[in-house]
Structures are given as structure tokens and as C-alpha cells.
Amino acid sequence: MFNKIITTALLSLLSINAANAAIEQTKGDFKDKFRQLDESLPTPNVYRNAAGQPGHQYWQQKVDYKIKVHLNEEKHRLDASESITYNNNSPDTLKYLWLQLDQNKFRNDSMSAMTTTFGGIGARGPATQGASGSKPAQLSLAALRRDQFVADHELGYDIQKVVDKSGNKLHHVIVGTNMRIDLAKPLTPGQSVEFAIDYAYNIVEEDAVSARSGYEHFPDDEREGGNDIFLLAQWFPRLHAYTDYEAWTNKEFIGRGEFTLEFGNYDVEMTVPADHIVSSTGELQNPKQVLTSTQRKRLKEAENAKRPVFVVTADEALDNEIEATNKEKTWKFSAKNVRDFAWASSRKFMWDAKGHKQKGANQDLVMAMSFYPKEGGDLWKKYSTESVVHTLDVYSRFSFDYPYPTAQSVNGPVGGMEYPMISFNGPRTELQDDGSRTYSQAEKRFLIGVVIHEVGHNYFPMIVNSDERQWSWMDEGLNSFLDGVAGREWDPTIPWGVEPRDVVGYMKSSSQVPVMTQSDSVLHLGPNAYTKPAVALNILRETILGRELFDFAFKEYAQRWMFKRPTPSDFFRTMEEASGVDLDWFWRGWFYTTDHVDISLDKISKLRLDTKNPDIDFDRQRQEELDKPLSLTEERNKAEGKELWVNRFSDITDFYDENDRFTVTNKERNKYNKFLKDLEPWERTVFERAVKEDKNYYVLDFSNKGGLVMPIILQLTFADGSTQNQYIPAEIWRRTPKAVSKLIVTDKDQELVSVSVDPRWETADVDVSNNDYPRKIIPSRIEAYKAKKSTKKVSRDIMQDIKTEIKSSDDDEDENND
Numbered sequence: 001m002f003n004k005i006i007t008t009a010l011l012s013l014l015s016i017n018a019a020n021a022a023i024e025q026t027k028g029d030f031k032d033k034f035r036q037l038d039e040s041l042p043t044p045n046v047y048r049n050a051a052g053q054p055g056h057q058y059w060q061q062k063v064d065y066k067i068k069v070h071l072n073e074e075k076h077r078l079d080a081s082e083s084i085t086y087n088n089n090s091p092d093t094l095k096y097l098w099l100q101l102d103q104n105k106f107r108n109d110s111m112s113a114m115t116t117t118f119g120g121i122g123a124r125g126p127a128t129q130g131a132s133g134s135k136p137a138q139l140s141l142a143a144l145r146r147d148q149f150v151a152d153h154e155l156g157y158d159i160q161k162v163v164d165k166s167g168n169k170l171h172h173v174i175v176g177t178n179m180r181i182d183l184a185k186p187l188t189p190g191q192s193v194e195f196a197i198d199y200a201y202n203i204v205e206e207d208a209v210s211a212r213s214g215y216e217h218f219p220d221d222e223r224e225g226g227n228d229i230f231l232l233a234q235w236f237p238r239l240h241a242y243t244d245y246e247a248w249t250n251k252e253f254i255g256r257g258e259f260t261l262e263f264g265n266y267d268v269e270m271t272v273p274a275d276h277i278v279s280s281t282g283e284l285q286n287p288k289q290v291l292t293s294t295q296r297k298r299l300k301e302a303e304n305a306k307r308p309v310f311v312v313t314a315d316e317a318l319d320n321e322i323e324a325t326n327k328e329k330t331w332k333f334s335a336k337n338v339r340d341f342a343w344a345s346s347r348k349f350m351w352d353a354k355g356h357k358q359k360g361a362n363q364d365l366v367m368a369m370s371f372y373p374k375e376g377g378d379l380w381k382k383y384s385t386e387s388v389v390h391t392l393d394v395y396s397r398f399s400f401d402y403p404y405p406t407a408q409s410v411n412g413p414v415g416g417m418e419y420p421m422i423s424f425n426g427p428r429t430e431l432q433d434d435g436s437r438t439y440s441q442a443e444k445r446f447l448i449g450v451v452i453h454e455v456g457h458n459y460f461p462m463i464v465n466s467d468e469r470q471w472s473w474m475d476e477g478l479n480s481f482l483d484g485v486a487g488r489e490w491d492p493t494i495p496w497g498v499e500p501r502d503v504v505g506y507m508k509s510s511s512q513v514p515v516m517t518q519s520d521s522v523l524h525l526g527p528n529a530y531t532k533p534a535v536a537l538n539i540l541r542e543t544i545l546g547r548e549l550f551d552f553a554f555k556e557y558a559q560r561w562m563f564k565r566p567t568p569s570d571f572f573r574t575m576e577e578a579s580g581v582d583l584d585w586f587w588r589g590w591f592y593t594t595d596h597v598d599i600s601l602d603k604i605s606k607l608r609l610d611t612k613n614p615d616i617d618f619d620r621q622r623q624e625e626l627d628k629p630l631s632l633t634e635e636r637n638k639a640e641g642k643e644l645w646v647n648r649f650s651d652i653t654d655f656y657d658e659n660d661r662f663t664v665t666n667k668e669r670n671k672y673n674k675f676l677k678d679l680e681p682w683e684r685t686v687f688e689r690a691v692k693e694d695k696n697y698y699v700l701d702f703s704n705k706g707g708l709v710m711p712i713i714l715q716l717t718f719a720d721g722s723t724q725n726q727y728i729p730a731e732i733w734r735r736t737p738k739a740v741s742k743l744i745v746t747d748k749d750q751e752l753v754s755v756s757v758d759p760r761w762e763t764a765d766v767d768v769s770n771n772d773y774p775r776k777i778i779p780s781r782i783e784a785y786k787a788k789k790s791t792k793k794v795s796r797d798i799m800q801d802i803k804t805e806i807k808s809s810d811d812d813e814d815e816n817n818d
Helices: 008-024 102-106 141-152 293-304 314-322 374-398 441-456 473-490 525-544 547-560 568-579 584-592 614-627 632-639 666-678 681-693 809-817
Strands: 062-072 077-087 094-100 158-164 172-175 178-187 192-202 214-217 228-232 264-273 277-280 309-312 328-338 343-346 350-357 365-372 406-411 416-419 422-425 599-608 696-704 712-718 723-728 739-746 752-757
Touching: 158 172, 158 178, 178 192, 264 277, 264 343, 277 328, 277 365, 293 309, 293 350, 293 365, 309 314, 314 350, 314 374, 343 422, 350 374, 365 374, 374 406, 374 441, 374 473, 374 547, 406 441, 416 441, 422 441, 441 473, 473 525, 525 547, 525 584, 547 568, 568 584, 599 752, 614 666, 696 752, 712 739
Parallel strands: 062 264, 365 406, 406 422
Antiparallel strands: 062 077, 077 192, 094 178, 158 192, 172 178, 214 228, 228 343, 264 328, 277 343, 309 350, 350 365, 416 422, 599 696, 696 739, 712 723, 712 752
């Protein structure tokens, strides 16, 4: 109500600012940044309700597997048979089933192979096209190695038999990385069907083809011994998910979009060389047949150990490498309620373990374990299993108690990949000439970070079972957010890559796509699926909602969808419903657009409340006039001693020589008295108090140059050196999302000298040079350099070069040593 009696000058300026903002919004390009997101989300139904919860008729399929597999180390081949029980919990009748044949991706006729581009945005592998004939195109030796490996090996699944439980053949059709099995009779709701598949495939060399699994062969020399590490994943035909939102999720596996799977129980028997150690999803069922009594005793001791205990020591692993055997052992594992199954096998593995206690949880003891060769060295001995325990501790606080009996980190050729209870992680030590093994700071940080990230995937998506083929960000983004939380609780000096400043370069790039883009179509997967959503959640937690509201809502989402399959709408709705805050503007801006944050503070106007008393206000106006700088003409005339006409002829005067335009008349005084008289008593009280307090009125003009609406976070600095922080919610942009003005009132003695927007870089503002008023000088660097000589192509001097002698390999080695 104070606006009714604010001064004419103040009203005028505010209206001009509002009018200018309105002009910018009436050019036909107005976008409602606060439009309700429900217009874009799927309609709530009996399977997924409007609160983001599983509906009262929610369902999902269940698939159980019994698999017997034989690892042929010499041929790098798996031979296996599996028996599958498929439970139809859907309301639909199914005439056929779709299975994933992920190994078919490596075939020359796969969609992945046929659509691989030569260089370009988002392409993996160093390949670049030449520039208009001036330079040759480039193809890395690694790319050539991959092509040669694929050409030299028969890759993909060899499906040998598909039969029902009675042994009758089932008609099946292979479509790229998918296989359709036609059922003998339709599978009605509530029924189950059993069938079996015999299959085999040649395992890819991971270092050659850059896969998510495969084998690594070590050189056959004194130092390495010619042994292998096998990381086995996507190693068995497995059911595609059948869902309420898409039916069969049978999109071709191209490589980037990961996996959409059903929960079930697994019983797996792996027959491997007798000196191999096996790490696997699930619990070992026959320890007496595959472990020595000493190893079993050590494993028991590890349950209550303060630090990891070696179940298989470094010396024992080295002995296994040296004393290879032709005998075999069968390891048996069982896993309950998991969505996938992976394992690793090698005679090179040492194995350490440590128990992680979860008081009051259904799974009160979790065995954190690591498997690694001597190449892992002290880096793995010190940090792998401890990182596993730290991950379980932090992630459980934000979601739920870890429900499985083991959590494992395995070293091998895969840089980082996750599966239920097991993860593959790549960093290693470097063998030096003196026999020691060292590692860089970067390798240490990489190991800790990748273990936290991959073990964290047990929660998202191995338990909160989102669709990775469709929405990478739902597991990678949420997991990157949490691994950033866990990482900064480990050591905040390590750059975890989830701070707002870590995404600004990507957000202002021209090759963005929205976060909601399907996985295989994303141009830059790392910043799009990992960093940007992680940063968004970090901002949501620390800046917009605050920790209490965010943590409650996030945990509610995790617990609602534990062992179920959420979609983005379920996440968005749960976070809003549980926090009690409308976040539609946030999801729309960060996840559905490529807008970026760039809020500019363009101008600050200082205003003073008119008293309406002409004896005061006119005198103020006179003083403002006197405070203006003299014109150059007037100043130079004075300096030259020019005498003014009015001074030379002072005998000629009139009324206006004695009274200026600020002279007060009784007419103005009467007008002032009438103004006071016409005010309601409460209005006069308010007005007179405002005049007496004589506060400072500042109007701050902001423009939104990036298009992404965000809260405006201000740091106000006053003449006495004190500062004050002010938070303006994003809703200030709801009517004019391109430009807004904000009135800030301070006490008389609090004179504003400067204002900074987002002073702590909380909002991922891409251009901080326009965040300060007055503008700051931006520090940067300049480097002196020596001009290079011309790089014109030098012709070959064959006459001279032909005299050069051929160097021996020893000469090359001596030259390298020098």
C-alpha cells in the first residue's frame, strides 16, 4: 500500500523500467518460463500417479536365470547354456518375447558398425578429415587395431539352440542386437514360461575394441607372464524390459545407450581354470570347493576388520601367475532380486575384503571387496576397498540401506563400468626400472573417483531401475551428483567436476542438446548426461531448495522407486510433491532446453523519497543542480577571465535575478498542506515516518541474456565496508523473463557502493563480467612468445639423406635413454 504515496519521481522511473521490460516482451517471441510442466509430461494413471509414486496397479515383469558357463582361456571364448523363467506380471497377453544380444554389436553388419562416422561430433576414437587437401586425413593406430581385430575374429553370439522346457524348438528371429522368440502359445497375465538357450561367443579384446567388457592379455615375458584378465558383462542373452510406458524396450544397442532390464534371481555356475579367482554378482555358494581353508578363514576375519584383509595375497596371486594349470574349477554364485549379472576371472587377482556394518538394516553386513593384479599395487591396496565402504556409507544416507551382501571393485581393462554388486575400474600403478610401482596424483584421484561412481551405480540404476537406453541422465546424472557429494566428503580438494563452474563452458557452447535427449543422440555425453544434471541437482540442493527440503525429497524418490522402474516424470513429480516447491520452471529450463544462465546487472539508480514539502524538496533540487559539473565552455570562460554580461550591467535587474526557479511560493505550500489533509490517518502516519527515516531507494535493472531463469543472488556492499546477501527467487522473471527491475530499500546510513550478482558462482552463470555494478576489471593473463619460423614444406634432400646409415634397435634405445 505504500506504493500509493510513493513520490512522483520514483513512480515515474519504476513505470519507465517496467515499460521497457514490457516492450522487450511484446515482439512476438514471449516464452512462459513458468508454464506448468504437466502439459509436457505423461498423464498420470493407475501405474504412475500424479505425485510421482508407483500407482496402485503398478507392475513389472520378473525374469529368473539359471546359467552354466565355461571359460576357454586359450581360445578366449565362452560356451554356455541358460534356462530362463519369464513371469508375465503385466495386464497384457504376450505372443513373443524380445531378448538382448549385446555381443552382436561387434559384428561388421551391426547398426553400430554401419553407422559409425569418420570423426565428427560425438564420435569415439581419434579420426579427423583432412582440410581441403592441404593435409591428409588422420586415423589412429588404435582405430586400425580395432578394425583389424574385428576383421580377424568371428564376433557376436552363436545361438545354437532355443527350446521350450520340453525340448521343443522355439522359432526365433535375430534382428541386430535383438532376438525375438515366438512362444508356442500366448502368455496371458499372471502366467510364466520357461525356455532354454545354448550359445557361445568369442570374447573381445577390450583394449582393441574399447568395449564395456572383454579380456586383457598381458605380454608373455618375465614381467607379465602372458596371463589374462577376463571381465564378463553383457555375456548372456537376457530379456528386454516390457514396461507400462513403452511396452518392449527393444531399441537397438548401438553402444552409448546402456541397458533396460528386469529384476530376477540368478543361479550361475562358472567353470574356469583352477588357479583363477572369480569375482561375481551375488554370493559364493561353494566356498569349500574353490577356496582353501586359509582363504575362508581370512574372509571370515575380514567381516570385523578395521582395514581390508587379504583373502588372496599378492604372493599367492604371483604364484598362480607362474604356476599355471590345466585343471578347472566350478564357482557357483546366487543372486536374488538383481537386474543384471556380471563376473570377472583371472589367475592374476589378489583379493582383499572388509566388512561394512549397517545397523538395523535387513542386510546388516556387506562385504566390500576388491580384486586386482600386481599392476594395481599400493594404489589399490590402500584405496579401492576403502572407497567402496565410503560409497555405501554416503549413498545410503541419501537413499536406502544397501540391500545386497557384497559390493566389489575389480581392476581390468575397462576404465569404469557398473553392474549389481560388482564394478570394473581401470587405474593402475606404473612399474619403474628399479622394480617399484608408483602412481600419479591423477591416477589416485581417478581410482577413488571411479570406484565411488561405479559402486554408486548400485543405487542408480541397479536398484532404482531407470531406463538407461532412453535417459542416460537418470542414472549417470543422479549418480554423478551423489558421487560429488561422497567425493567432497572424502577430500574436497580433489576436483570432482560437479560444481556450477564446471558446466559453464558446455552450457554456452553451440553444440548442446537438451538433457532429455535420447542417449544415442546426445552429442557430448559427458557434460550432457553426467555434469549438467549433476550440477543442476547440486544447485537445487544448495541454492534453491536448501539441504533439508532437497534431501527429504530425494530420499523419498529413492525409496519410492527402490526395485522399481521410474521415468523422468516420476522424478520431477516426486521432487516437487515431497519438497512442496513448484519446480516446473527449473526442470523445463535445465532439462528440456539448451538455454544457459547469464544474468546481467545493467544499471543501478539511486532514488530519494520526496517529502512533498516544497521548502525541503525545492532546496534539494537546487542543490542537485549545483552539484552538476560545469560545462567545458563555462569552465574555460572563467579561466580566460571573461566577464559575464549580467555582471557588467548589474544596474539592470528584475525579479528573476533575485529568485531562481526553485523559489517556493505559498501556492506550493498550500498544495502541500492540502495533500497532508487529504490523507487518511494511517496514510499520513506511514508517509511521515517514511519522510523522517529518509531511506535510500535503489532500483536494480537486470537482463536475462542466457534465457535460463534462475534466482538472483546478490551481495550488497555499503560505504562502511559492510556487506549483505539477498536472495531473489526465480519467480521474479515470471512476467518478463528477459528483463526485470528490483527495488531495494536501505537505511539512511547504509549507502550502497556496489552490487555483485552470484558472488559465489552458485548458479552456473556463464559470463561473470556483467555480474558487478560498477563493473570490475577482469583479471587475466598475457604471455610473451617467440615467433616461430615459417612452416613452409621443406623439400626432401634425397642426395644427402641417402647417405644416412640404418640405425639398429639398440641405437634407438640408446637415443631414447639419452
